[in-house]
Amino acid sequence: MFVFGDSLSYPGNTNGTRNAGRFFERRASNGYVFTDILASCLDLDPVTFYRPARGGVSSDGANFARGGNDTEEVLEQVDSFLGYLSGADQSANSNALYTLWMGGNDYIMDTVFNGKDAEPDNVVENISSAIKTLHDKGAEDFLIPNIESGYIVYVHYSISPSPHLPISPNNTIKYSTGFDITRYSLLVTPYSLLLSNTITNYPDSI
Template sequence: MRKQILATGFVVFSFMLPLKATAASFTGIYTFGDSLSDPGNVFNTTSGNIPTAPYSEGRFSNGPIWVEELADSLGLNPTLVTTPGTNSQEGINFAYGGATTGQDNTISQIPGFPFPPLPGLEQQIQTFIQTLPKEDPNTLPQADAKALYILWAGANDYLPTQSTFTPFQTPTKPIQNISTAVTSLFDVGARNIMVLNLPDLGNNPLVLGLNQQFPGLSFQLNALTEAHNTQLAQTLDVLSESLTGINLISVDVNSLFDEALAGKLGFTKPSTPCLADPECVIDQTGNLQKQFLFWDRIHPTTTAHKLIGELAFKTLEDNQKSIPEPDAEFGLLALAALGTGSLLKRQLAKASTVRGMRDE
């Protein structure tokens, strides 16, 4: 009986110990989204035609983008889904420029697009799940629970476009799509899921320019962004409560861009795209390009991307700090275990005394 009680106590005690992964302990990064997170998938799919120079090596920017910055900070080197290789063990980037939160892609839906269809967020998730190993045909495949999964999409759901896609006027469907994406990843075993909100879409050079032709467009898109971000935060809170064991990490890109537009982050030209300034385009030192927040009318410069990557990494660190340290709780649990052990010892002694009295 003594062994049974002590064994039971040990098992309970073991399960009480919390698990904690540091930001540097992720085994890989799996990214899903649009051009803000695409280092070359559209470029590869279109045989190097989109985007072309002076865009940097297939990116929708003038240099490395934020997911590359984050991966570097984590000591990981994931591969592109369009160029699978040895680094796929450290993660895969499934993001494609033009992706919406659903099945649509605003690049491949431009009339006359001569290349294979590009996926939206929904197809990206499906492609990922199809790559997972499946031991039992009657069960879902299993993703790496120790990897980091990133979702950043939504801008293409709302922005004006030259494609046949009709932008949403409310965030209901995009938020539903993001919620479905999170749940789909969770269902196959993903546990650490990072979701980024949107910067104010009415403040980018594209919309500011269109606002002169269509007064009120900038205000409308900023209001839509606010509604999107509010509903996104609420939805993530609900998912955090309903999906047991999930670790949702929310990154507030909106506030970062607010600071940049307010001149607090060193961008002297936060509303003018670098590509609109010939001197900026041919800047060999990069010093002039660093003063611009936007590379083109929608996409940030690599300097801005670096700040996003740093914010994402800091958010990861803060997220890990909010999870109790095993060592910190070990002392408390040990005391509790000792207390339980003392109680068990007294109960066993009492039982022995009773048996002794009966024997007499």
């Protein structure tokens, strides 16, 4: 399994720099993340993070995801994978599963920090480009999750000024700043629909 995405897929997001009591085994989570659980369900070993200086990746799988990455940065993750393939004179493993879960940070960064609206067409185009690039190199099986509503609670908690607040919608919404839930939801809804339609029709356009 080869993994591309953001903190929802990255098993080491905090790098040991944050309060260990709040983050499980350096993940941006209070437990295992998506790819940990998926690997377990598929009876696969945990997918390790890609570190070129420590031996690179194996042909069986690697995790290129990074916490905080948006869809443009995920394209850079794919480029890193292509660089590995080129150096090893290999094509992508056609028997592997390729997971790409991203998009949330495009809307979080724009809605919370930049004050502008992320364009669904641009975000979906980045994801489509990543899929096509991988497919052209030999990848065949893809898993592309969509954005889910729970992301909102995570955003509130992550920008909360207090490290002692329990994770709950009431507390996170009350103490967070600069985040417009209604605006975020209005932006994410058309994106989710566009991504779903694009992926549904993708086999005909690949």
